[in-house]
Amino acid sequence: MTVTDFATRTYDHNFRLDPIVRSLLDTDFYKLLMLQMIRQLHPEVNATFSLINRTRTVRLGEIIDEGELRAQLDHARSLRFTKKELIWLAGNSFYGRARMFGPEFIAWLSAFQLPDYELRRADGQYELHFDGPWTQTMMWEIPALTIINELKSRAAMRDKGRFALDVLYARAKAHLWEKVERLRLLPDLVISDFGTRRRHSFLWQRWCVEALKEGLGDRFIGTSNVLLAMDADLEAIGTNAHELPMVAAALAEDDAALAHAPYQVLEEWRQHYNGNLLIALPDAFGTTAFLAQAPDWVADWTGFRPDSAPPIEGGEQIIRWWKEKGRDPREKLLIFSDGMDVDTIEDTYRHFHGRVRMSFGWGTNLTNDFRGCDPDGGNGLDPISLVCKVTSANGRPAVKLSDNPLKATGDPAEIARYRRVFGTDVQEARPVQV
């Protein structure tokens, strides 16, 4: 016997679209932390963020309908922070600290709206730029990525039958649970979800996060996704990202200022957050150069998030540096977040266990791993290496070198200049998976 809920069914028929982003909190926590600081210290800076698809073989301009993309971007622009969300941001404790976000910032957020975008199709790809005040454009990074990634997923599943879809998700669930069972064997594991930007879809990310909560218990410390953290009473995880040193470097007046930019950013961060949240990204312009030039006080920070070096090699390099500075690595923290999956998590965990505190930020391979799950075969659901990076600040080009030259972004002449200033050695290229 079938009973139909006519009202819901008919209401659903009238859906203009099924929104991918339904809340401005559906973003990474570090965006909010950075935004608060940028608003206070650099409110006048303009920054352009641009979509970069490193997986050029996937022709997004042919896969994703432009009308659908515009409808989703426009819907995201229609969102505002709700009263309940702002109350939670103001009242929740983050990293054990109350009132992380000040009342004046919360009041400003209450009127926040994502700014306009520029979209055009060229050479089978989308060119998508967000130009305007840094305090506005930086908030597009995550929604732009989640929208495109989920539209790509939807396109890949458009012609599938209902049972094929049922089996697809059944396999993906089983696949994830196998990973959970392996991770359970690591007793001191500390892991969090960093998979918002590359997720298969919002609902799938939610499933993954709740599965880790049930499956990993205390080993699972939270999620970078602010909305999921609020809804599931989990910790919101994250601190800062490459855009801070990239903008500081772009605005540097000369080579000396450029060389100093990565440390100036850390100093601003430490002051703004009163000595909390002291996790540094070492790799914006190469970890080796960063450590070699770092002032001694950088070794007082809680830890590093190496984001493009191979985890064991990058971790060893940082541990050597701490020891040179007379610090005990067992009191320090390394956060591994670059393309991690169960194999690399296990290897890294076993390699460093007892020698340094470790935490893992699990991203793409948590929330978008459908390898071998599609009953129809094909690779339409494979994740791609899509980023949304700051490309200029106050009209000056922004550059990232990274520890992997394939992850470098920016104008080639400027990249050459940065390599000279930072003395960045020729680096070993490693395929960028995700």
Added chain:
Amino acid sequence: MTVTDFATRTYDHNFRLDPIVRSLLDTDFYKLLMLQMIRQLHPEVNATFSLINRTRTVRLGEIIDEGELRAQLDHARSLRFTKKELIWLAGNSFYGRARMFGPEFIAWLSAFQLPDYELRRADGQYELHFDGPWTQTMMWEIPALTIINELKSRAAMRDKGRFALDVLYARAKAHLWEKVERLRLLPDLVISDFGTRRRHSFLWQRWCVEALKEGLGDRFIGTSNVLLAMDADLEAIGTNAHELPMVAAALAEDDAALAHAPYQVLEEWRQHYNGNLLIALPDAFGTTAFLAQAPDWVADWTGFRPDSAPPIEGGEQIIRWWKEKGRDPREKLLIFSDGMDVDTIEDTYRHFHGRVRMSFGWGTNLTNDFRGCDPDGGNGLDPISLVCKVTSANGRPAVKLSDNPLKATGDPAEIARYRRVFGTDVQEARPVQV
């Protein structure tokens, strides 16, 4: 084609019970406001709350299974305020005022648990008592009532077919929407949901509240249910209740103190909330006596909530009194909340329109009106006049007289004494519907 969500289906099979109360915020807002004051001013007082079924013809002890009742009460005792709920209570504004609940109170709430209960069956009814510190027992009022009312609804629907249930709710929805259409014709209407305690079920109350939000727009100002207010970004509505004067009266050392008790309570309230939330209940021991003996400053309060007199008669009496005190009723507020339905709302609205500010608290006839909806006929879904009242304080009997002698509660000898002290005339009895 049917696709089954096996996990959900099987998880549901393992349900120990379908909880009626799932959150400690699923209560009336005034309980929290009163609790905060009681905790500060009267933390040592013990108070017994007891269930009173004024509709004796409905033999709850035969309708509701004792095991199910205990399971639901026990489940409510297992609840704690969640982090998100406490953050919302601390951070939300109520009646335009921030920080209505102080940090020390919020910290205390974080460990709050409903205290134990005494339950036994006698004469086809349940005797249900909550004995202990007032700061604990008072929080049982609403969950105890919602649990019993919903178990009664479930019992009445246990043997119905699926289509009969579908038609039952279809009629109830149509019935409510007719009321919405009539209320829309009153342009200055101000109305809120007061129906938590007598609701048919939690999910039905939620439907009703969301229907009013869509159907009445700005005329619908909010709900007394704190959980629904939070979830739907509505205002939480309410101030105080009869338990305050009843406990003060029970603790009065002599007749003079008894006569003063209703005003002492108002003075405590005004001080505790810094002159906000100045709505007085005039009828605990009879409105006529209350107004006759009231100090002049009572006329400075924002308004009254007449809760047992007929609305027009009770409103006229208060308006006359305001005029005698030299106040302009058009600057004053009357909140009508005793058994209101569309007919009485319309009559009262038209009678007083332009002469006094009005607000309606719509309760039982909003959230539990299934008259004429049951395809099988019968009156099993009719609401009953069930209350949970304070019956003693520090071992001394508590009494309510009300403006309707059928709503009086307490020991007959004490009732006689109160009538003498308050000079309460012989009142006209009116049938208590709900």
